[in-house]
Amino acid sequence: MRALLVVNPRATTTSERGRDVLVRALRSAVDLTVSYTQRRGHATKLARDAAESGVDVVVTLGGDGTVNEAVNGLLTASTALSGLPGPTADRLPSLAVVPGGSTNVFARALGMPRDWAEGTSVILDGIRDGRTRVIGLGRADDRWFTFTAGLGWDAATIRRVEQSRMHGRTSTPGLYMRATFGQFFAGRDRKDPPLTLERPGETPDTELSTVIVQNTAPWTYVGDRPVHLNPDASFDLGLDVVALRKLTIAGGARTVTQLAWRARDPRGKQVLRLHDITEFTVVASRPQAFQLDGDYLGERQKVHFVSVPSALRVIC
Template sequence: MRVMLITNPFATFTTPEGRDALANTLDARFHVDVERTAHRGHAGELGARAVAEGYDAVVVHGGDGSVNEVANGILGSPDALPRDPASLPALGVVPGGSANVFARALGISRDPLVATAQLMAILDRRERRTISLGHTVGRWFLFNAGMGMDAIVVRRMEELRHRGRKATAGRYFRTTLGSFFRPSVTPPVFTAEVPDHDPIEGVRFGFVSNTGPWTYFGTREIRTNPHTDFDHGLGIFAATSVSVPRNIVLGARLLAGTEPKARHLYRNDDVEWVRFTCAEPADVQMDGDYLGLYQKMEFGYRRGVLDVLAATKGA
């Protein structure tokens, strides 16, 4: 079995020793080629190369951003004709970022040593699981995209990282609280549309999920759309208020793991498409990566598009 191991030396929680240990462990049993990312977009280029050169699997040791890039490189544009996932390299992950949402949603341990053992067992069994993905603006997203307040938080976190701050769970929490409480942070109002429902007007922040959970507070799962998963349609979570008291109650329900409900919330866990329309440019993020300002976003999904190195559901 030919495996391409892609490592991100700039990921938050990777070390040279850990990367070498992972490469040596895989190389003891499989034919492994190690590639290190050198610039933004490089992981996607390597994913596309793995397809062209006929690799059986691609393992990413890095954060969610690197995994997203590799998935997009393997699959190509969502507008292209779909390919049989079995004809493409399967995607595996050994967590190395701060959140590692995609790996954890697949049941992969956040501990790199445990994750490596899981990965080796799955490779030995030649096991693959086929999952569905969301897409927008010509790119695939693995677990979540959003417009409004959550994207503002992602933008502010990226600004902090560029100043040398690590993206820890505590810093995410403080940045989120600061964004809600700071009067100068006012996300634009937009409209959300889904099939067979009147438009939801006055949305202040909205998430489109491909699975749940799509984020974590430390080890605690945050399930905005508890019944959305890799085998069904998209989940939408659209809030029409940024009022602190109203969202503290909603946030408490999310932290407690109870069904998220509120008068200012529209939620659906299985839709075919979602459209966000804003009169002025609004912040947008995808898989925790800040995309920029957009006035219109259309989200779709495709069933059974990518094979991953993970235990089959229910196994």
Template sequence: MRALLVVNTAATETTSKTRDVIARALASDLKVDVAETTHRGHAAELGTQALRDGVQLVVALGGDGTVNEVVNGLLVDGPNPHVPALAVVPGGSTNVFSRALGQSRDPVEATAEILEALRRGGSRRISLGRADERWFTFTAGFGFDADVVRRVERLRGRGRVSTASLYIRAAVTQFYLDRNRWRPPITVAVPGEQAQSGFFFCVASNTSPWTYLGTRPVQLATRACFDSGLDVLALGRTGTSRMLRHAARAVRGRQPLRHASVRTVTDAREVSLHSTRPTALQVDGDYVGEQETLLLRSVPNALNVVLP
């Protein structure tokens, strides 16, 4: 089997030594080429080239951002039988997607799991989400959480290390500075239902959990999975006390609070968002930019993924 190992050595937990160990392990069963990313978007370019070259398997070694880029490169022409399968070796700080697949957090152990799965034919097609034309594997967020991601990326650009405490501090700062919290700009529209306005935060989940704080999963949609549509949570005007209650329930793995300021949608195939002003968007934990409209869609059986 022809395989391409896409390596992001800039990822938090990925080193050249890790790359070499993984490449040697994969070469025991596969005909492997290795490509390292050199710039943002490069993993997507490599994924597309693998598709064009008829490669059968692409292994992404990096964090969730690397995986997202590879997926977008593989699916540049949309889902079809000729798209290479995807395998993931965790190499980032959080690795939500690989953990949602049930993989080991250790990259060497995860590689062994991939090889064993390939020997027994352990792969399946999973649903993915789309935020306009961009694919996502586990989440897309519009508003508050995307602003937090943007804030964290700025801090990391100044040399800060990506840790759970960094995200918590960024979230607290953003919450108290966020003008959208008191003038929520987002409207949520689901086909066949009445549109509802007044939200400052909307997140779509393709699986659960939404993210991790260290080893602790954070759940915003406990029923979301790779075999169903998107689960969407939107929050309206919220004070400190209620936000703390939301956060506590998420960390404990409980359903969101039932309140007039909360909108939930389960197993959705399509959700439209509109904002009265430019609003931040994040996809799989990477900040994308600002926009005023967003179409979220679920695409079933979109990609063949190797599972442990």
């Protein structure tokens, strides 16, 4: 069995010694090639090239951003390999994820241990036993995502965090909480909501200040605590949505507190919740921050979302 290990050398919780141990462990079970990412987007090319060369398993060591890039590489290769539109898990390499980032939402949603050494053991057992799971993915225009996407407030919060990290700040739950509150109180969108959610055959939902899309639960973690927006979201169903309407300072503060401290799904008349949706479009009256799997991807004014079942085979 041939495998590619894609390593993000800047991943938060990894070290050179740990990577060496991982490589030796994987080489005991597979014919392994190791590639290190050199820039943003590099993991996409590495995974696509591996799929097109007939590799059986792609393993990632990094955070959710590395996983997202690798998945996009695999799913891009899917169409190229088949000549047919749409992905099919059976014609792709399996994906295995060794948690190496600060949060590792995708790996934890799959039930993987947080510790990379324990995660490696699970992957080795899965390879030897042929144990895999087929999951659905989300697609936002031409980009795939594994667990979340967002337009508006949550994406602008991620933009703030990434700007802080560029200035040397460490990614911590506290940094995200400060960015969340700061973006809410400084942003224009809670007073003048710019977003509209359109579904085929349904009346549009207008005046939304943020739209958060889930492909699984939880939405994210604050340290060890899962944060649930739509607890019933699942890799085996369509997409779930939580959107916030126009918010007062008091109502917004209450919602933010629910998310930050109670780690529960927010409720109230200003909260729109949708479960198991196949397709929808979010349109903005002005450019809005956009994120996929916790990576800020710039600003958009229109994004078309689709749920794609049975898109990827994972070892877990």
